[in-house]
Amino acid sequence: MCTAATYKTKDFYIGRTLDYEFSYGEEVVVTPRNYPFAFRFQGEMKSHYAMIGTAYVAGDYPLYYDAVNEKGLGMAGLNFVGNAVYQEPVEDKENVAQFEFIPWVLSQCESVEDVKTLLANMNLTGTPFCEELPTAQLHWMIADREQAITVEFVESGMHIYDNQMGVMTNNPPFEMQMFLLNQYMNLSPKQPENHFAEALPLETYSRGMGGMGLPGDLSSTSRFAKVAFTRMNSISGDSEEESVGQFFHILGSVEQQRGCCEVEEGKYEITIYTSCCNADKGIYYYTTYENQQITAVDMHRENLDSDTLARYPMVMKQQIYWQN
Numbered sequence: 001m002c003t004a005a006t007y008k009t010k011d012f013y014i015g016r017t018l019d020y021e022f023s024y025g026e027e028v029v030v031t032p033r034n035y036p037f038a039f040r041f042q043g044e045m046k047s048h049y050a051m052i053g054t055a056y057v058a059g060d061y062p063l064y065y066d067a068v069n070e071k072g073l074g075m076a077g078l079n080f081v082g083n084a085v086y087q088e089p090v091e092d093k094e095n096v097a098q099f100e101f102i103p104w105v106l107s108q109c110e111s112v113e114d115v116k117t118l119l120a121n122m123n124l125t126g127t128p129f130c131e132e133l134p135t136a137q138l139h140w141m142i143a144d145r146e147q148a149i150t151v152e153f154v155e156s157g158m159h160i161y162d163n164q165m166g167v168m169t170n171n172p173p174f175e176m177q178m179f180l181l182n183q184y185m186n187l188s189p190k191q192p193e194n195h196f197a198e199a200l201p202l203e204t205y206s207r208g209m210g211g212m213g214l215p216g217d218l219s220s221t222s223r224f225a226k227v228a229f230t231r232m233n234s235i236s237g238d239s240e241e242e243s244v245g246q247f248f249h250i251l252g253s254v255e256q257q258r259g260c261c262e263v264e265e266g267k268y269e270i271t272i273y274t275s276c277c278n279a280d281k282g283i284y285y286y287t288t289y290e291n292q293q294i295t296a297v298d299m300h301r302e303n304l305d306s307d308t309l310a311r312y313p314m315v316m317k318q319q320i321y322w323q324n
């Protein structure tokens, strides 16, 4: 399972959890403006917007999972297995392979409005990167500081949904996830009151009963409701530390601990990493399952006019701050 979220205080933030049972060896990767992107169908793009995010680098190619560009536009790809349907290349559209979707969008769009225009003429193909890395079945959240959308390619074609909550998880399709939220309309952060039956002496027996009824399991629908509630009711100061801290708490509400979700005999999904990118400043913060201390990579500390990827393997060892 995976969860993505946006958050806005003074700055705009976007991030995700990457939940899976194994890691591909992902890194934080800055793609500078003059890195030549060789698109399968669209040819070489010699210069473009710079971007930062998590990617698995295959050869010298950044296969991004989530990223933000220097204009403050961000996107994240999450599993959508069984529902994602990609097309064969066609003649009258811009064909883009599924693994190129993030670079294709972030290299040339400044805003979600730009993305909508770009998508109108795009055909996402199921072309695999190589034999060893088959096509990933994903759907995407794309956001800037003004709005967020969910983009899904399914049997009936491409669907773009306004995503007012700025959250996304996995299956089922976004429309159904939104419908299921109706079930939770009664939830409130306030202490509950007895509406069950006047005749019964039901009472709040402890503090902290706000959000009563919020699901606690790790299924995609439960995480959708939980993270939406957490994100929509979230309160924080607007300093960088407070905003980033709060963002990690929002995604912390749906993190996966090893042992709770067995996906195969003896194999468990865990939150491999959690990211929070300050999209305005191009700073990518992350924690990993092994290291809960926040690590940061600032794209503006790199030479953004270069043509070579800057790569930072994620810190995978627990860092403990000793006070004495």
Ligand SMILES: C[C@H](CCC(=O)NCCS(=O)(=O)O)[C@H]1CC[C@H]2[C@@H]3[C@H](O)C[C@@H]4C[C@H](O)CC[C@]4(C)[C@H]3C[C@H](O)[C@]12C
Residues within 6 Å of the ligand: 001, 002, 018, 019, 020, 024, 056, 063, 064, 065, 077, 078, 079, 080, 081, 099, 128, 129, 133, 134, 135, 136, 137, 138, 170, 171, 220
């Ligand atoms: C497995 C990841 C999604 C995690 C997730 O959503 N988990 C939920 C699990 S569940 O089904 O709902 O149970 C996805 C997110 C981004 C994906 C990667 C990126 O799309 C980049 C390339 C794309 C290539 O086609 C395949 C390898 C790959 C390197 C992908 C591997 C894998 O599919 C990733 C890492």
